[in-house]
Amino acid sequence: MIEQLDKQYVLQTYPRNYVNFKKGENATLFDESNNDYIDFTSGIGVVSVGHGNKRVADKIYEQVSNITHISNLYAIEPQAKLGEKIAKLSNMDVSTFFANSGAEANEGAIKLARKYGETKFENKRYKVITLENSFHGRTITTVRATGQSSMHSDNFAPYPEGFSYHNDIDDIYNAIDDETVAVMIELVQGEGGVQPFDKKEIQELAKFLKQNDILLIIDEVQTGAYRTGEFLATNVYEIQPDIITMAKGLGGGVPIGAVITTHKDLFTVGDHGSTFGGNYLSCAAALEVLDILEEEQKAGNILATTKYFNEKVEEVLANNSDIFTSKVGLGLMLGLRAKDGDILANIIKASFEQGLLILRAGKNTLRMLPALTITNEEIDKGFKRLQDALDSIK
Ligand SMILES: Cc1ncc(COP(=O)(O)O)c(C=O)c1O
Numbered sequence: 001m002i003e004q005l006d007k008q009y010v011l012q013t014y015p016r017n018y019v020n021f022k023k024g025e026n027a028t029l030f031d032e033s034n035n036d037y038i039d040f041t042s043g044i045g046v047v048s049v050g051h052g053n054k055r056v057a058d059k060i061y062e063q064v065s066n067i068t069h070i071s072n073l074y075a076i077e078p079q080a081k082l083g084e085k086i087a088k089l090s091n092m093d094v095s096t097f098f099a100n101s102g103a104e105a106n107e108g109a110i111k112l113a114r115k116y117g118e119t120k121f122e123n124k125r126y127k128v129i130t131l132e133n134s135f136h137g138r139t140i141t142t143v144r145a146t147g148q149s150s151m152h153s154d155n156f157a158p159y160p161e162g163f164s165y166h167n168d169i170d171d172i173y174n175a176i177d178d179e180t181v182a183v184m185i186e187l188v189q190g191e192g193g194v195q196p197f198d199k200k201e202i203q204e205l206a207k208f209l210k211q212n213d214i215l216l217i218i219d220e221v222q223t224g225a226y227r228t229g230e231f232l233a234t235n236v237y238e239i240q241p242d243i244i245t246m247a248k249g250l251g252g253g254v255p256i257g258a259v260i261t262t263h264k265d266l267f268t269v270g271d272h273g274s275t276f277g278g279n280y281l282s283c284a285a286a287l288e289v290l291d292i293l294e295e296e297q298k299a300g301n302i303l304a305t306t307k308y309f310n311e312k313v314e315e316v317l318a319n320n321s322d323i324f325t326s327k328v329g330l331g332l333m334l335g336l337r338a339k340d341g342d343i344l345a346n347i348i349k350a351s352f353e354q355g356l357l358i359l360r361a362g363k364n365t366l367r368m369l370p371a372l373t374i375t376n377e378e379i380d381k382g383f384k385r386l387q388d389a390l391d392s393i394k
Contacts, residue, residue: 017352024051027374027382029357038382039357040368045190045222045333048249049292050371056252056288063284070280072273078283085290086260089231092240097259097267098278102221102247103137105257108272109184109217109243110141112259115266116215117181125181128217129172132165133192133362134185136219145184148192169201173208182215182242187233190222190369193362194328194335199237206239215242221257225249226293226302226372228331236330249372252289256282293372302372305379306332309370312383320390323347328365332372335365343393350389356382 003018020032027050029037042048049056063078070076083096099105110128117125130136132147140159143151147165166175172183183205188196209216216239223233224246230236234244240262247257257277276282296302310327313334317324323343324336338344341364348366351358361367370379 019352026050026052027371027378035355037352037355037357038378038385040370040382041357041359042249042369042371043253044359045227045248045369046251047253048225048227048372049252049289050373053252053292053373055292056285059288060254060281060285063280067280069276071275072278076278076280076283078280078287079278082278082283082287082290085287086246086258089290089294090244090260091235092260092262093264094244094260094262095264096261097272098283099247099257099259099274100255100276100282101137101257102219102245103139103142103257104274104277105221105245105247105259106136106142106145106184106219107139108257108259109219109245109261110145110182111272112243112261112263112266113182113184113215113217115271116263117179119266120213123178125179126162127177127180128163129175129180129183130163130165131169131172131185131189131192132167133189133195134165134219135189135191136184137221169197169205172205176212176214180214182217183209184217184219186219186221186223187237188223188228188330188333190333190367191361193337193365194333194367195362196328196330202237203239206241210240217241217243217245219245221245221247222369223330223333225289226297226331227333227369229302229306230297231294233330250289251282251286254282254285256286296372302332305372305374305376308376309368309374309379310334312379313368316383316386316390319387322394323390324366329368332368332370334368335361338364338366340364346393347389350392351386354385354389354392356385356389358386 002020021029022032023030027039029039086096087094130145130147134147136142136145144159144163218241228236244260250256313327317327326337328335344360359367
């Protein structure tokens with residue numbers, strides 16, 4: 001029934017699984033026949049505080065019972081408080097523009113950088129350098145900023161000018177010219193293969209860019225909101241970027257995006273906007289999500305869960321060296337590199353049949369991105385199911 005409805009009435013842009021989930025409790029989902037599934041995906045890094053989180057649900061109910069939306073023509077208290085909270089948790093002197101998604105946040109970041117390049121120099125600077133395995137979104141501009149050439153289909157051309165891609169951090173230095181305004185990177189490439197960069201290399205790049213007045217944009221759409229252990233991966237890497245973007249885990253499932261910057265006066269009235277961005281609903285939800293995650297982190301729970309989950313991934317690697325070659329990732333953003341990427345579709349299908357949701361990233365990485373509140377019991381169950389799935393295809 002759901003398959004027929006979906007196929008008839010929804011544009012078919014995703015390779016969908018036809019399971020009808022009806023309920024979620026933390027990192028466990030239940031379908032319409034009450035079969036349970038352990039969720040190692042958290043909706044691709046979104047449901048950071050788990051499914052059906054009571055505190056977030058209560059906060060949303062309380063907020064929408066009063067006001068859901070006014071417009072950005074009036075001050076919005078939860079938006080101002082969320083901006084304050086982001087500044088406090090990031091430990092940076094920043095202000096935020098609120099959008100509705102990761103791609104939108106990155107669009108905002110690129111616009112901000114372009115204005116910097118237009119207004120701060122005698123010659124116009126507009127070029128943005130990104131990396132080949134990056135992923136920055138699906139709008140025309142963010143698809144262009146995304147380095148993966150498979151994303152640049154002629155079907156959607158022409159694309160905006162001014163983007164170039166480079167293989168690794170070292171190559172960025174050679175690519176810079178006097179029209180370069182910004183470098184935009186993820187600190188752990190998510191979609192590209194759960195690949196973290198070397199901390200020293202990033203710190204050196206950040207220093208070089210600052211000395212040369214080139215903006216550093218860190219795309220924390222996937223890494224932000226405690227995914228890598230600290231509020232931002234930027235905090236883990238101990239750098240001070242000019243612009244940081246967030247989305248995914250920030251709203252715990254409610255759509256939100258954020259363009260966070262130290263250049264507080266660059267955008268002026270009329271430069272950027274969004275009807276929905278930063279409304280009462282999304283900001284109240286995000287405030288509660290951040291309160292929960294801050295408490296979890298202070299109590300040491302995120303660290304303990306990360307340690308336990310990592311140990312389990314190591315075990316899978318050790319027990320399945322015929323399939324996997326290494327463990328990759330940071331915090332609760334983890335992957336197992338497969339010897340042969342072709343096997344991943346079978347692993348994901350077999351896992352699903354065992355009651356485990358798991359992802360792939362890039363060409364050959366099995367990816368795990370659980371809720372940061374996943375319990376040890378859910379972790380044990382999930383890894384038992386993963387091993388059963390692996391055994392079933394050997
Ligand atoms: C690093 C990164 N940037 C941007 C995006 C795009 O975010 P959205 O799908 O919310 O537009 C994603 C989504 O996977 C991402 O991982």
